Amino acid sequence: MIRHAHQVAVTADEPAATPADGTFVEEHIAPAPRVSVQAFCETVETAAAVQSAGDDRRLVKAHVKIQMGGSAAAVEAYRSAPTPNVIIIEAGHRAEEILHGLDQLAQVCDSGTRVIVVGSVNDVTLYRELTRRGVSDYLIAPISTLDVVRSICGLFSAPDAKPVGRIIAVVGAKGGVGASTIAHNVAWAIGRDLSLDSVVTDLDLAFGTAGLDYNQDPPQGIADAVFSPDRIDTAFVDRLLSKCTDHLSLLAAPATLDRVYDFGAEAFDSILDSLRGSIPCVVLDVPHQWAGWTKRLLVSADDILVVASPDLANLRNAKNMVDLLRASRPNDHRPYYCLNQVGVPKRPEITPADFAKALEDQPLAVIPFDPQLFGTAANNGQMIAEVSANHKTAEMFRQLAQVLTGRTEAKRARGGLLTPLLAKLMKRSS
Numbered sequence: 252m253i254r255h256a257h258q259v260a261v262t263a264d265e266p267a268a269t270p271a272d273g274t275f276v277e278e279h280i281a282p283a284p285r286v287s288v289q290a291f292c293e294t295v296e297t298a299a300a301v302q303s304a305g306d307d308r309r310l311v312k313a314h315v316k317i318q319m320g321g322s323a324a325a326v327e328a329y330r331s332a333p334t335p336n337v338i339i340i341e342a343g344h345r346a347e348e349i350l351h352g353l354d355q356l357a358q359v360c361d362s363g364t365r366v367i368v369v370g371s372v373n374d375v376t377l378y379r380e381l382t383r384r385g386v387s388d389y390l391i392a393p394i395s396t397l398d399v400v401r402s403i404c405g406l407f408s409a410p411d412a413k414p415v416g417r418i419i420a421v422v423g424a425k426g427g428v429g430a431s432t433i434a435h436n437v438a439w440a441i442g443r444d445l446s447l448d449s450v451v452t453d454l455d456l457a458f459g460t461a462g463l464d465y466n467q468d469p470p471q472g473i474a475d476a477v478f479s480p481d482r483i484d485t486a487f488v489d490r491l492l493s494k495c496t497d498h499l500s501l502l503a504a505p506a507t508l509d510r511v512y513d514f515g516a517e518a519f520d521s522i523l524d525s526l527r528g529s530i531p532c533v534v535l536d537v538p539h540q541w542a543g544w545t546k547r548l549l550v551s552a553d554d555i556l557v558v559a560s561p562d563l564a565n566l567r568n569a570k571n572m573v574d575l576l577r578a579s580r581p582n583d584h585r586p587y588y589c590l591n592q593v594g595v596p597k598r599p600e601i602t603p604a605d606f607a608k609a610l611e612d613q614p615l616a617v618i619p620f621d622p623q624l625f626g627t628a629a630n631n632g633q634m635i636a637e638v639s640a641n642h643k644t645a646e647m648f649r650q651l652a653q654v655l656t657g658r659t660e661a662k663r664a665r666g667g668l669l670t671p672l673l674a675k676l677m678k679r680s681s
């Protein structure tokens with residue numbers, strides 16, 4: 252959407268609410284969700300406007316980072332790093348320059364990232380070219396604090412705006428296969444390595460371990476939401492979240508037995524709608540059950556990861572789950588699966604190749620059985636990467652995080668365990 256800048260005449264170094272002419276311009280701007288925003292500026296004036304926008308009350312939840320160097324610096328940065336939810340690019344004084352910078356950026360930009368361009372050209376042909384390239388907004392320099400606030404917030408509040416959040420459901424093909432452990436480690440990697448805000452929702456209300464795994468004991472969590480559906484709104488849900496790291500929060504399970512947890516199929520709808528509207532990445536730790544509500548959560552997720560350990564019952568269950576979910580989601584990417592606890596000494600196991608044949612798909616990862624590593628992490632309330640940052644299992648969680656958040660562009664030339672598979676996945680989805 253192309254909008255003209257300067258609806259409100261304030262300059263970068265004046266507070267937003269006190270325009271130069273002394274009048275107060277009433278304008279409702281809905282606050283932005285917890286998105287990551289990175290700006291690549293060319294001029295100090297633009298940098299100052301973005302900086303003070305980042306301090307505006309409507310962007311308190313957003314993480315705003317500013318660098319200089321314009322589109323060239325952005326292209327350089329994103330060659331090796333994942334892109335944030337929003338990129339602001341200040342891109343020159345000539346239309347060709349602006350478009351050239353954007354075309355370079357397009358090659359390193361993950362799908363789902365929204366781009367706001369700041370330029371000093373006011374020209375309708377340029378607007379058309381920008382729109383054709385999928386640019387979300389164009390601001391004409393010099394820009395004010397409120398221009399930036401309005402532009403960022405507008406990306407998420409317009410009636411036709413796509414919801415910011417992506418829901419990733421992780422479920423085991425059997426109990427005890429490590430589905431929760433994987434969900435927690437992947438969510439942690441999404442926050443830490445991709446700098447995307449994520450929330451882990453522990454749906455195993457009676458026995459969930461997310462609190463233990465993150466070493467948290469919050470007084471409230473998912474139960475407060477599911478048992479008071481009428482109170483759910485963003486502010487209410489915000490109060491139920493407990494912060495684990497800079498980018499990761501937890502909606503914890505009570506893990507108490509004083510009541511029973513029988514839910515209707517739609518019990519989690521409003522809480523998930525609320526989370527989807529305000530958090531870029533929601534990881535559902537779905538217990539191994541087949542109930543109306545678990546099926547509904549899986550069918551409605553953006554992406555699904557089925558975790559299996561390599562035995563016959565897991566193979567059968569994983570195949571049944573994948574088949575059913577594929578049939579119920581004909582227009583979506585098929586559910587991913589991974590193998591876990593592979594290589595238990597003396598245990599006869601079904602090979603990844605046999606799984607691949609039965610499920611007609613390669614596993615996203617094959618995670619070795621490592622009781623020392625996983626036991627240490629579990630008993631200390633730590634993530635695998637905190638116990639051993641360079642362990643290949645920690646690297647697998649980082650790669651799972653990339654695939655599950657859709658950050659699978661070919662730009663990732665770093666190499667690694669999943670690289671050939673990533674290439675294959677991309678071919679399939681294009």
Ligand SMILES: Nc1ncnc2c1ncn2[C@@H]1O[C@H](COP(=O)(O)OP(=O)(O)O)[C@@H](O)[C@H]1O
Nearest residue numbers: 423426427428429430431432592620621622625
């Ligand atoms: N790759 C692994 N190697 C060794 N132990 C593991 C591995 N993955 C998970 N575990 C352990 O298995 C147990 C069950 O894991 P959990 O995540 O609770 O399973 P689920 O959620 O599928 O029931 C935990 O004690 C966990 O530490």
Ligand SMILES: [Mg+2]
Nearest residue numbers: 430431455538
């Ligand atoms: Mg579990």
